[in-house]
Amino acid sequence: MLKISAYIQNLDNTMSKILCLSHKEDVDGLSSAALIKAAFNVSSVILVDYANFIKVLETVLNEIRDRQSAYNHIFICDLGLSKKNETVFVNIIKKIMSYGCKVTYIDHHDLGVETKSQLKEIGVKLIHSIDECTSVQIYYKYKKKLKPHAAFLAAAGAITDYLETKPKASTIVSKYDRQFLMLEASALSYMISSGQHETEFLSAIIEKLSDMKYPHDIEEGFDRAKKYAQKVSNAVKSIEDRISIGNHLAYLESNVELSSSLIVNFVLGLSGKSVALVYRFKADINSYIISIRGSKECMVHLGRAVNSISSDLGGSGGGHDRACGAVIPKERMKTFIEKLDAVISNNKN
Numbered sequence: 001m002l003k004i005s006a007y008i009q010n011l012d013n014t015m016s017k018i019l020c021l022s023h024k025e026d027v028d029g030l031s032s033a034a035l036i037k038a039a040f041n042v043s044s045v046i047l048v049d050y051a052n053f054i055k056v057l058e059t060v061l062n063e064i065r066d067r068q069s070a071y072n073h074i075f076i077c078d079l080g081l082s083k084k085n086e087t088v089f090v091n092i093i094k095k096i097m098s099y100g101c102k103v104t105y106i107d108h109h110d111l112g113v114e115t116k117s118q119l120k121e122i123g124v125k126l127i128h129s130i131d132e133c134t135s136v137q138i139y140y141k142y143k144k145k146l147k148p149h150a151a152f153l154a155a156a157g158a159i160t161d162y163l164e165t166k167p168k169a170s171t172i173v174s175k176y177d178r179q180f181l182m183l184e185a186s187a188l189s190y191m192i193s194s195g196q197h198e199t200e201f202l203s204a205i206i207e208k209l210s211d212m213k214y215p216h217d218i219e220e221g222f223d224r225a226k227k228y229a230q231k232v233s234n235a236v237k238s239i240e241d242r243i244s245i246g247n248h249l250a251y252l253e254s255n256v257e258l259s260s261s262l263i264v265n266f267v268l269g270l271s272g273k274s275v276a277l278v279y280r281f282k283a284d285i286n287s288y289i290i291s292i293r294g295s296k297e298c299m300v301h302l303g304r305a306v307n308s309i310s311s312d313l314g315g316s317g318g319g320h321d322r323a324c325g326a327v328i329p330k331e332r333m334k335t336f337i338e339k340l341d342a343v344i345s346n347n348k349n
Contacts, residue, residue, distance in 0.1 A: 019071045020045045021057070023078040023134075024202060025261065027189050028157035031135040032077035032106065034209035035153055039138075039145040040075075047202055050316075051282065051289060051327055053079050057092050064099050073102040078134035080109025082307050084316035090118045097123055106141075108134050108163075110303050110318055130320070133161040136169045149212040151175060156185035156215075162323065188215040190225035190232075193259050231258060236266050243267055248344040249275040251337055260291040261325070267293075274298040275344055279333065287315065288333050292340075294322035299347045309339045 020036045023029025024047035033045050048056045057076075064071060074096065081089055093103050104125040111128055119126050127137055135157030139150055151172050158169035159181060173181065188205075195201035208218050215221055235256040243252050250271030254260050260278040268276035274297040279288040294302050303319035310317035310326040313336055317326025328336045 017070055017072040018042045018044075018075070019060070019073070020075045020077065021060070021079065022047055022076075023049070025049055025192070025196065025259065026078075027160040027185060027192060028133045028135050029078040030188075030192055030202065030205055031153040031157040031209065032138055034206050035135060035138045035142070035146065035150055036075045036077060037206060037210040038147070038150060038212070039142040040073075042075075043071075045203070045206060047199075048079070050079070050325060051285065054085050054088055054092070057089070061092055061096050064096060064101060071101050073104070076103065076105045076107075077138065078107060080107055080318055081111060081115065082316040082318045083112070083311040086112055086115045090115060090122070093119070093124060094122045106134055106137055108132060108137065109320065110307065132166050132168050133157045133163045136163075136166070136172065139172070140168055147212050152181075152184075152214070153209055155181055156188060159185045160189050184215045187222055187225040188218075190228040191215065191218065191221045193262060194224045194228040196259065228258075231256075232262065235263060236270075239263065239266065240270060243271055245271060245273065246337065246341045249273050249277065249337070249341050251277045251279070254278050254280045260289065264291040264293045268295060275300075275302065275340070277337070277340070279328075281330065282327075285327070286330050288328050288330060290317070290326040290328060290336075292319075292324050292326070296322075298322055298344070300344055305340065305343045309336060309343070313339075 018040050020033050020042050022033035022045065033047065036042060037045065046056060097103055104127065105119060106127040108130055110130060116126065116128070127141055129137060136154045139146065139154035155172045155176055158164045158166070158173060163169055164173045191205060192202070205218055235258050238256065239252055243250050250267050250273040252267050254263050256263065260280050264276050264278040267278055275292065275294045277290055277292040279290040282289050292302055292306060301321045303321060303324040306324045306326050307318035310328055313328060313332040315326055315328040315332065317324060319325055
């Protein structure tokens with residue numbers, strides 16, 4: 001069985017029985033975890049990516065079932081579902097709740113109408129909107145429990161998720177000097193990317209943010225961001241001649257250390273296409289992890305298209321209209337690119 005201790009970050013020594021499960025790869029995910037920790041007496045945080053989300057959730061269920069971990073409330077933040085895992089997710093949550101554990105699910109990715117209904121029917125507290133990022137939704141929902149500075153965490157989540165123009169987000173963002181907010185949010189994003197394999201550092205980020213500190217207060221944080229920026233610069237130079245061009249999209253198999261979600265933005269800009277994707281092979285699941293971005297010229301809701309295509313190919317995926325991701329079996333990668341290119345082509349006519 002997967003050891004849950006490999007994922008849990010014990011953030012205090014209280015007798016709280018509240019767990020926060022949140023996305024580990026971006027500012028919105030960590031800001032969401034920090035806001036929940038600040039608003040509630042959270043005992044543990046588990047940070048996961050989309051590829052291991054369900055596996056870790058199953059482990060949480062096993063821990064509760066075996067009485068090794070008696071949580072009475074679980075917050076699940078910024079972890080979108082796909083057609084492939086929606087049913088599994090609902091079934092796991094139903095079992096968790098059968099042990100008397102409350103579940104609050106807060107997210108901003110596409111969610112099927114039927115799944116929404118099922119979650120509500122079993123008693124899940126669902127906070128969901130595709131119009132605002134997760135941290136903004138958390139801030140507004142629990143504003144009375146938070147200090148005024150908490151608005152900064154929501155603003156940083158919105159601006160790095162490219163959702164700062166949404167109604168609630170724009171109200172928060174307008175409260176800050178834009179240059180200051182951009183500097184702090186961007187540096188925080190690079191800090192998080194640099195620490196994806198360092199649980200203690202990600203834990204330290206959540207600790208600082210939940211204490212209502214700025215990213216520049218994180219020890220060695222800006223130094224890490226600077227070093228990561230240099231890595232980005234070097235990586236961009238190395239990929240320019242390796243980008244493949246389809247009819248309507250550009251794609252690249254990444255062999256650099258940096259996250260695909262970061263590299264894909266450069267592929268989009270360098271290629272001149274309306275859609276770009278970057279994929280990296282993950283041997284333990286014999287699949288490719290894919291990040292996809294679209295420009296303003298993209299007329300397809302990429303999250304919905306990718307969700308449908310990936311499910312048909314035995315994978316999973318989904319996300320926003322111009323930013324999403326997928327997990328595709330190795331042997332289906334070429335087909336995935338062809339099908340996505342065809343969908344984009346059909347929507348151009």
